Amino acid sequence: AQTVTQSQPEMSVQEAETVTLSCTYDTSENNYYLFWYKQPPSRQMILVIRQEAYKQQNATENRFSVNFQKAAKSFSLKISDSQLGDTAMYFCAFMKLAGGGNKLTFGTGTQLKVEL
Amino acid sequence: SAVISQKPSRDICQRGTSLTIQCQVDSQVTMMFWYRQQPGQSLTLIATANQGSEATYESGFVIDKFPISRPNLTFSTLTVSNMSPEDSSIYLCSVDSGKNYGYTFGSGTRLTVV
Numbered sequence: 001a002q003t004v005t006q007s008q009p010e011m012s013v014q015e016a017e018t019v020t021l022s023c024t025y026d027t028s029e030n031n032y033y034l035f036w037y038k039q040p041p042s043r044q045m046i047l048v049i050r051q052e053a054y055k056q057q058n059a060t061e062n063r064f065s066v067n068f069q070k071a072a073k074s075f076s077l078k079i080s081d082s083q084l085g086d087t088a089m090y091f092c093a094f095m096k097l098a099g100g101g102n103k104l105t106f107g108t109g110t111q112l113k114v115e116l
Numbered sequence: 117s118a119v120i121s122q123k124p125s126r127d128i129c130q131r132g133t134s135l136t137i138q139c140q141v142d143s144q145v146t147m148m149f150w151y152r153q154q155p156g157q158s159l160t161l162i163a164t165a166n167q168g169s170e171a172t173y174e175s176g177f178v179i180d181k182f183p184i185s186r187p188n189l190t191f192s193t194l195t196v197s198n199m200s201p202e203d204s205s206i207y208l209c210s211v212d213s214g215k216n217y218g219y220t221f222g223s224g225t226r227l228t229v230v
Contacts, residue, residue, distance in 0.1 A: 035219070043206055045159075045221035091158060102147060102212060104219060106158045 002027045002094050006107035013082045013114055020067075021077040021110045023092030029053075031097040034068065034075045035104070040088040048090070051075065082114045117213035118143050122222030129199055129229050136195045137225045139209035144189035146212075150182070153206040153224075162207075165192045199229045 003026045013019035025034070036048040051059045051068050058066050063083075067076045079086055092107040119142045129135050139148065147166055151159040162182055163171040171184040185193045196203050206224045213220040 043153075043224045043226070045208065045210075045224075047218050047220070050218060103149070103161055103164065104159075104210075106160075108158045 002029070002096060002105045004092050004094050004105055004107035006090075006092055006110050008110045009108070010111045011113070013079075013112070015082055015084060015114055015116055017082055018078060018080045019082055019112065021079075021090050021092075021112065023075045023077070023107055025073050025075065025092075025094050027073070027094065027096065029096045033095045033097065034066075035093040035095070036064070036066070036075075036077045037091045037093060037106075038086075038088045039091065039109075040085075045091075049077065079112075084114050084116070086112060087114045088112060117218060118145060118211050118220045120209060120211065120220055120222040122209055122225060124225055125223060126226040127228070129227065131200050131229055133199055134195055134197045135199065135227060136193050137207055137209075138193050139191070139222050141190045141211055146189070148186065148192045149210040149219075150184065150192075150194045151208045151210060151221075153208065155205070159208065162194070196227065199227075201229045203227065204229045 005024045032053045034051045038046045038048050049059050049061045049064050058068050063080045065078045089109045089111050091109045093104045095104050121140045150162040152162050153159045161174050162177045163173045165171045165184045165186040167186045167189050183195045206226050208224045209222045210219050
């Protein structure tokens with residue numbers, strides 16, 4: 001079974017600064033997807049960024065980028081130029097491609113607070 | 117990407133009663149997923165619902181407690197039966213939006229059992 005670990009329950013960052021959220025996972029699979037989701041107080045789950053394991057290039061989406069280290073099974077999220085609207089719970093998630101039923105396995109989350 | 121309408125958004129229920137949560141998707145999808153998020157916790161998959169077949173339940177979840185319907189490719193319901201305070205959680209449905217595995221979630225149902 002796959003496990004996803006987020007070792008930072010809470011983090012804070014000043015507005016306009018950069019913050020990195022950590023995520024590690026454990027799997028014996030070679031083909032899989034990794035995701036970062038954001039859950040603001042509205043509780044809506046919002047996809048932030050996605051990484052295919054077969055791609056060496058790190059995914060980027062505007063101010064959001066990842067550092068994907070497949071050998072180390074690490075998948076950190078970097079948020080640049082942090083904004084107040086980035087305040088949310090961030091979940092790292094794993095999905096295996098073969099025989100996984102397309103199910104997402106989530107980490108325990110990191111509560112990010114962006115401060116003035 | 118797919119848009120999901122989930123309702124109710126919240127409810128307060130008496131123990132021993134049942135609540136049915138609905139999810140309507142604006143496009144046809146093969147699989148729908150139901151998750152539970154207990155207070156301050158992460159999301160845990162309850163079951164996967166395919167149209168025309170029985171839902172597949174994860175370990176720790178049973179059909180008698182969480183019956184699921186999937187009458188067509190755009191709609192599904194999850195019922196929380198014989199509720200107890202331990203069932204107080206946020207329940208979310210999710211579908212694969214189809215764009216290279218970008219999953220879309222409903223807005224969630226916040227259930228409080230008293």
